[in-house]
Amino acid sequence: MFSASIRRKIMGIALALIVLMAITSVASLVLVRRVGDHFEELASGYMPAYGNLARAHIRSLERALALRRMAIETLAPSTDKEKIETLRKAVAAKGQDVEREVAAARAVLGALIKDGGAFDDQKTLVRLDAHLDSLMNETRRFLSNEIETLLKALEAGDSRTVAEALARVDQFRDEVNRGFESVRTEMLSLLRGDGAVTIGALQQVMWIATALTLLAAALGVIFSTLVSDGVTGPVRRLLDGTRAVEAGELDQVIAVTTRDEIGHLTAAFNRMVEQLRLKERILDTFGRYIDPRVVQGLIDKPTLAADGQRRVMTILFCDLAGFTGTSERMTPQGLVKILNRYFSTMSEPIRENDGVIDKYIGDAIMAYWGPPFNEDDEQTGLACLAALDMMARVEELRNSLPELLGMRNAPISIDLRIGVATGEALVGSIGSEQMMNYTVIGDTVNLASRLEGACKHYGVRALVAESTAKGAGEFIEIREIDRVAMAGQGKPERIFEIMGRKGALTRAQSELRENYSDGLAAFRRRDWDGARRAFAAALAVAPEDGPSHAFLARIDEIAASPPREDWDGSWRFDQK
Missing domain, CATH: 1.10.10 (Arc Repressor Mutant, subunit A)
Known part of the structure; x- marks a missing residue:
């Protein structure tokens, strides 16, 4: 089940709960049906039989009483024959009532004996039926003889014989009463016992129904917990993995524990993380040769490489002053060490100020700011702040070189020249079909390069074009140096030196x-x-x-x- 889809798991839980509830309902119905049979047998069998016996007993007493009244009325001095006849008919009618009630009781008992019953009382019922049959046969025989004797004595006026007959009738009446009482008592005992059994069965049904309901609920909770844990566990691991990836931890691999939709999603997540790791390796590898943001942009937006656009960009050129003479006295290994330290030291301020390093040209650095990497209103300020930070690190760079070369007193004298220009340039992928370079070209690039070279003529570290100075006015302090026309320019423009941060002169x-x-x-x-x-x-x-x-x-x-x-x-x- 745990390899099924989430939909099947949910449907499985629902069906299992339905089956459990159905079983509980069926079992409860069976038990209730059994208790109902008990109640039905009590209501339609035992209780009517007991009622018939009680009425037969009463009718027997009434018959004996009518017989005595008839005898008394016959012996009276003034005999009312009509009344005596009425009492004789009453005796006969009461006898018929007794016969009818006993017959009805025996019919019910016979039906219970025949059907078997729900209480296993057949032996007792057979005994009661036989007792009733014997009692009625004896009653019919005795009363028939005694009534005939009593009537003859009454006709003869033999009071002594009448008195003896009445005494025998009273004695037999008591015996019949005891017989009926015995049958009724045993029948009542059966009724009470079977009632107790029925109540016990009803309580048992209640307990069983409660137990089955609790069992069904417990099984439902267990199944739901197992399935929900099987779903929420992988989801929770997937969520933790997603948060880790969001935090930059790309070493996440989540075990695929299910074969449902969550399992497929987990496998897709692992593949995604693998692609992110590959992308990260590409960024780390190519970021050493191309600015990481260019690599990221080319990966995320392939159209960035295909579409060349004219945009207002700010270009920075940086070069080492005095490096040529120094390099002639150095070994290739020492020269590489110095260049690597120089590029590392001066590239950091460019990146910290959101610049894009385009290329290293000998001992020169070319960088740029502008869309899509910077907003138009911030590019000039960022470029000039980067230039200030680069100039601030010159002394640190100078002091680190002797130790880098292992020559504490090495005569190394270097300085920095920076040129910054802002203007329209062509931005895009330039090159052949086999090799492309995402770069910036145009007169603005040339101007920045010329300004860097002009620093040597004026003896300053950083020169910026007029457009750059205007755009960065709220970030830096400047002074106008000259109005010049660079090689290739027809119209002269003012150039400025970066002196420091705004308000820091x-x-x-x-x-x-x-x-x-x-x-x-x-x-x-x-x-x-x-x-x-x-x-x-x-x-x-x-x-x-x-x-x-x-x-x-x-x-x-x-x-x-x-x-x-x-x-x-x-x-x-x-x-x-």
Whole structure:
């Protein structure tokens, strides 16, 4: 039964309960029928027979009384013949009544004897019937003789003979009374005994019916418990397994203990978990080569790989400054260790800020933010915060490299350059039919790369495009560095340096930004002396400020060869 379907289990329980209740009902009906037979036999046999005997006894007494009254009336001085005749007829009528009642009683007793009865009283009933037969035969014989003698004596007026006859009649009447009383007493004893048996049988029926009902209920509870445990147990294990999988525990394997729908569902759950484990292995494996969110997206939404779309994206390029010279003095093993540590250290802030690492290019990192991985209004802020976190880890990276190489005094001098740009780009799978790369291409990508390269010219760690600076204004503090036209760009645009998180600038940084802004404004007005003073003031606050040094050198160059009248203060990079 436990391998059947849930529907069959429920139907089986219902049918079993119906069968048990039917058995209980049939047994109760049989027992009640038996008790009913007892009551029927008492009501239609014993009790009527007892009533007939009681009435026969009474009629016998009445007959004896009528006979005495007839004798008394005959011996009276003034004899009323009509009255005497009436009393004689009454004696005869009472005799007939006695005969009729005794005959009715014997007929009932005969029927009980013939049918066998429900109380096993045949021997007693036969004895009672024989006793009644003997009593009536003797009564008929005696009364016939005595009445004839009494009538002759009455006609002859022999009072002595009448008195003797009446004495014999009275004596016989007492004997008949005792006979009837004996039969009635024994019949009443039978009636009481059989009544007690019937009551006992009725109580037995009640107890048996109660026991059968309790047994049926107990069996029903047992069957229901077994089947419900067989259903709820696997369901509970399946629920626990589902919760474990929801919590990320993919090592769940639930034993299939039934062959019903729950068993099929459990087997399907195990297959699902196996597929999830396979998917997790794919994510773990390919997540080392492709950003896990791209892998997840390609698995969940295959159309992500097929459909190329133009979207506003924020691109970040990161490169190691000073790494080329350092790498020339290192072994391949040491170079790989440094690169792996660098990529691990700098990739973490990108992922922590919901960025997608597109690829590693030599010692450069390319990452991006935007749909479908980020919302449009948060991508620029996340990218700039990631850049700040990356810059904050430069010192930690520097300090870890000597120990990583096993050279405490190794002369390793590296820094970071970051470029961030926001704009429209083509997002999708790019490549051949044999190999595809889900990536971002377009002018925005090129701009981010050029900005990363421009960091070297200005001596800063992070430059962002104007569109990025506007989008991230509520997250970061910036200063305008220049208005430039990168290689490949026809129209110049402003570029900015990321200085810190919003509201976190020191007093020196604020003064630097103010002085530098004044120098930049004077430079664009062609106020070369004013620009020199402002940039010098900036250097007084931050002697190593790269943009101020770059502009002072540019002013000297421009002063020697003044620009044209339509010059807008921008700078053009001819090289990538």
